[in-house]
Amino acid sequence: MPGRSRPDRGGQMREQGWSAPQSAALYERAQRSIPDGSSRSMLLRRPHPIYVDHAAGAWVTDVDGNRYLDCNNNFASIIIGHADPGISAAVAVRMARGSAFSLANDVEIDLAELLCERVESFELIRFCNSGTEAVMAALKAARGFTGRPNVIKVEGSYHGTYDHAEASLGADPSNWGDVAAPRTVPYAFGTPTSVAHEVGIIAYNDAEGARVAIEQAGDQLAAVLLDPMPNRVGMPDLEPEFIAAVRETTRKVGALLVLDEVITFRLGHGGMQTLAEIDPDLTTLGKIIGGGFPVGAIAGRTGPMETFVRIDGDRAKVPSGGTFSANPITMAAGHETMTRLDHDAFARLDYIGEAVRSGLRELFDRAGLEWQVTGRGSLFRVHSHQRHIRNYRDSYQSSDEKAVVEQFGLRMQANGVYFIGDSLGSLNLATTDEDIEHFLMAAAASLPGG
Incomplete structure (x- = not known):
């Protein structure tokens, strides 16, 4: 079960075994009363949305007991931490x-x-x-x-x-x-x-x-x-x-x-x-x-x-x-x-965000991937290309690029990180250095060839 996973003896985090049957059942039920099964289209993902049970700090737990480091935080609206x-x-x-x-x-x-x-x-x-x-x-x-x-x-x-x-x-x-x-x-x-x-x-x-x-x-x-x-x-x-x-x-x-x-x-x-x-x-x-x-x-x-x-x-x-x-x-x-949210809090958020962005860049380089990460502060976004991004057209993804990023997000989910499919990342103040380590381990295991 995902959560605070640690590498196995081969140095990889375990993806096999992820399942969410109760989320699947809830989605099937939701489609009988809600158009498309959700009032928020951004939550729809393959094979079904994940239904939350509870959250605390930087972590969320779904109805099946799977735990995830939350790297979306309700689309950047949670900044102190869950259930503070x-x-x-x-x-x-x-x-x-x-x-x-x-x-x-x-x-x-x-x-x-x-x-x-x-x-x-x-x-x-x-x-x-x-x-x-x-x-x-x-x-x-x-x-x-x-x-x-x-x-x-x-x-x-x-x-x-x-x-x-x-x-x-x-x-x-x-x-x-x-x-x-x-x-x-x-x-x-x-x-x-x-x-x-x-x-x-x-x-x-x-x-x-x-x-x-x-x-x-x-x-x-x-x-x-x-x-x-x-x-x-x-x-x-x-x-x-x-x-x-x-x-x-x-x-x-x-x-x-x-x-x-x-x-x-x-x-x-x-x-x-x-x-x-x-x-x-x-x-x-x-x-x-x-x-x-x-x-x-x-x-x-x-x-x-x-x-x-x-x-x-x-x-x-x-x-x-x-x-x-x-x-x-x-x-x-x-x-x-x-x-x-005083100046010290924002300094910590800057540190957390830069640790994730710089860590991702190192992983991309080590894996020989032509990927990049943009953003600042507690926000980041992953791109499966290295085009210089100045505007929307530079960042516009081909169907193949979209599929690669979506697959990365799904593998992150299986490795205990909730990372929305369009690759927006948003971190909260409850994120610890250990949590950052977990994120980067999950990312290493989730990259193509990881």
Whole structure:
């Protein structure tokens, strides 16, 4: 059974014997009441999803008793660790007073103040329930503030399940057009044709392409939506010339820069914008700021944030709300989490991430594989090629490359590491040096020929 496996006498970790019959049975049952068997398509993997029983720290245990080092952490939303006693205690205190109300709560103010104190561009903040909601609200605020309809985003970048934000998420060589002027490709079937006219696409790290697209959109452009280290683009380094071009040109035409830090806020005390010295007008947040509970937030400069403010008692330019927005359970968990994420915590997360990335590079070299790993901080991504990655097209995988990465993920699973099929890696603060050793041993056994 996988878990804290150790090498056998041949120096390899044991893959044989992995099975999850109870997960298989649950998936068969789920397909009778849930389309495709899961409300989260990202969990679907061959031969079936793994169903969790419990988790603690950096480890999860499935319903069949198999244990895995968690290298996904609910798609980068868990950062302190699973079932953390401090977060559990903070939640229990609030739960004892009730879970949700149609009245305001003071812990929302506590978390808002903490976040606004951490980041210079966060003059005001407003909470919602997910990163998707945060992006939707930020784009509405940008339109409300500028009075303009259109947005520009990066090809291949994921910003949640919203038609405009999904544009060109799944573009491929058959439809993506010229890299200097990428086409706008709808993602979901049934997307309104208007999206192609309302969303412009640029290539990541193409400074000149960004300038041209923003200037051409001109007085119709409300915002550029940008993830500073987009996972589905391959987690390439952000080139200073590119972000400078985006920031300078948006200001030139009177558009806003909306920075999506739903994932990258876990990279440092003030997020990626502090590390890269980016000055956005609005920032979208989610994941870690909820301490393991559903959360989203829009933060930014006073001007665009005031589109959410009621005018003389009437509705705001951009009304927003939600039954569970800023609920006290999420706010308490988020406040406990963010309070504990000090500079020392981020230094430890940087150490953990770099130990994994450098260890993987050594394994690739030793195995003679033309693979690479990208990312920074507690995030990483494995690529089964050595193309220099600047944008989505550089990282775009052929069917053979996809199959190789998927097989690597499945072998990691058999060797006691939960590593999602698209090769996104996200680590939490409970990861120990022994856990890193386990990860690298599993990786060595899971590589082709391992």
